[in-house]
Amino acid sequence: MKFSKRITSMQSSPIRRLVPYAEAAKAEGKKVYHLNIGQPDIVTPPGFLESIKKFAGDVIAYSASHGSYELIDAMIDYYKGFDINLERKNLIVTNGGSEALSFALMATCDPGDEVLVPEPFYANYNAFASSVNVKLVPITTRAREGFHLPPKAEILKKITPLTRAILFSNPGNPTGVIYTREEMEMIADIALEKDIYVIADEVYREFVYDGLKYTSFGNIKRLEDRVIIVDSISKRYSACGARIGCILSRNEELMAQTMKLAQGRLCVPTLEQVGAVALYKTPKSYLEEVNKEYQARRDILISKVREMPGVICEEPKGAFYVVAKLPVDDAEKFVIWMLKDFHVDNETVMMAPAEGFYATPGLGRDEARLAYVLKKEDLSRAMDILKAGLEAYPGRIKSASNF
């Protein structure tokens, strides 16, 4: 039997496809520190489960396709705090940020259409784009430039008559970059000049460090009718397994079109929405504590990385990832080796090989994405194991390439 080209050409998730190696390591009795996936160990605010436990209905019924009004209203309140003013019709609750991103691509792009995206980018963008036959066109950014954007002229060169949108994660996954206001105004200029959408993946909005000022694409007034924001509670409230996100836009006709997609899949889970309402009522101090905790984790990771000869890694300013260049020829082989053939006192580390975060062939082969989502002592221990692994690795080369 034949399969579709769209699926055979799709890469497996670089974050998840090596999971069988991790499972095998665990089956052998090894402990695996998971730096490969953005799964925080932060406790989910207890209101989530408490409110679900109080659910009184005796039928677990469909909810509205756009999401429950309780949740939509809680989200509207939340965005007010960022000076983003919305009405109910501007927002649809989705199955995580994942579905929001898929909806944004389907609403704006036909097969063969192109979306610009700074690389390295969140690898699952590939899956969402391939599955609906949208071409991601990379704007290469570089570790040594802190993964900031190239000049406007270089971005303009990538735009063709098929370009429909420019897609950002900001704060950046996997790079940790925070775009400056100047960069965002440049993007706004381009979007207006070229009449394209801006799809802003802002799921890490609260994860900004060193007192940097964060601007949402929702704050750029002149872009109002062309900005689509993709969001999620997964990271904000450490509720990845709730799969609650949203898509929002002040372009009402866009939201009306997107409602067709939402109606097709009927609704998102009813109970998870009940829990999510409680999360959005969590005191702000929770998010401040979480921010402090991640900043401290980042500091540990960076100081430990700097002790590793041959590793190149800029300090990330946001999200909870870093892309590190490793002194190996192929990071995927190294990650597999760490799981299969290496341990320190029966413990090892899993990372995500970064090649899958690039669209340009060959880029990122010696890079890995590390998520600093574990508590300080675990993270510290994981980094020590990584250091030992790099020292022991037979495929080690002298230093990472200085791309």
Next chain:
Amino acid sequence: MKFSKRITSMQSSPIRRLVPYAEAAKAEGKKVYHLNIGQPDIVTPPGFLESIKKFAGDVIAYSASHGSYELIDAMIDYYKGFDINLERKNLIVTNGGSEALSFALMATCDPGDEVLVPEPFYANYNAFASSVNVKLVPITTRAREGFHLPPKAEILKKITPLTRAILFSNPGNPTGVIYTREEMEMIADIALEKDIYVIADEVYREFVYDGLKYTSFGNIKRLEDRVIIVDSISKRYSACGARIGCILSRNEELMAQTMKLAQGRLCVPTLEQVGAVALYKTPKSYLEEVNKEYQARRDILISKVREMPGVICEEPKGAFYVVAKLPVDDAEKFVIWMLKDFHVDNETVMMAPAEGFYATPGLGRDEARLAYVLKKEDLSRAMDILKAGLEAYPGRIKSASNF
């Protein structure tokens, strides 16, 4: 701003797009009997909520992309009862049957490819197909033939080099048809001769009445490598709002390809899977009781429909829907009129206009889908209101067309 053609050409869900009229009616103080949507009023087995309440983790974390093994194993056990023998690699847990259907289309079809489907069909197939640029090619079936399939030669005429699959809901939504073993063997012949997939939507597997024997496409041995089954707990356990379904196939390479899609969206909600495990452990007597209840509801609906002059409606043998031809020129106008301008003692009825369940233009305009998902007294009352509405409707014609 422009939108994609795929989304502008998509119809709104005929099941959900009239919801604003229902909301307006309720805002005026009217009670609305919902026969438009397959939302049963049957109590969800309490194990669902009880097991979620016992969830002990303090982080709502991602689960595995293929679903939790507890749930997969519970599903494997369930299918054994239907003589469908699976291993873990044959099954992926999905966000309802909706996502399973989308996955099946994406894994088998590229843009422009065609999928045959008997019409009338579940209207949201249109949304899933349009969103990934797959063309649904209808095989027209007729009320007066109990919505059974036309002869083989007529189906073969619809097959082109672009045909990749034939899609069934069996028991049929919206028709209530149960395909005979002979019909299924005919489809098997066609699938093998033409080298196409069979996508079998069997979410109503337990809803078969009058002692009819039900055969799953999973029971046709010679089709093993080309059958994809789409399933869901929504109707089986009255847990529509849990959004738990699955896609399964004995074609291992197909499942491996489909895992890329599952990994892209990370996972389905963790807690809902915990609840679903409990549902699959519900004693069989629950499903037998539910079957009896629906058969009784169907009997009430049919006997009431037969009291309505000019309405044509065959007795459905499965699922919990019926397509009725109404003595009106446009069922959608009639449904809106019922919500806006009609009531009996401040109560009215909502149905789903059936035109959206057909792909052939013009068909189904005078038809509506009625879901018999309400308890007997409510259903009976709703049917009396419908009868009164048809009598009072200014757009009434003498009799439905005998298509």
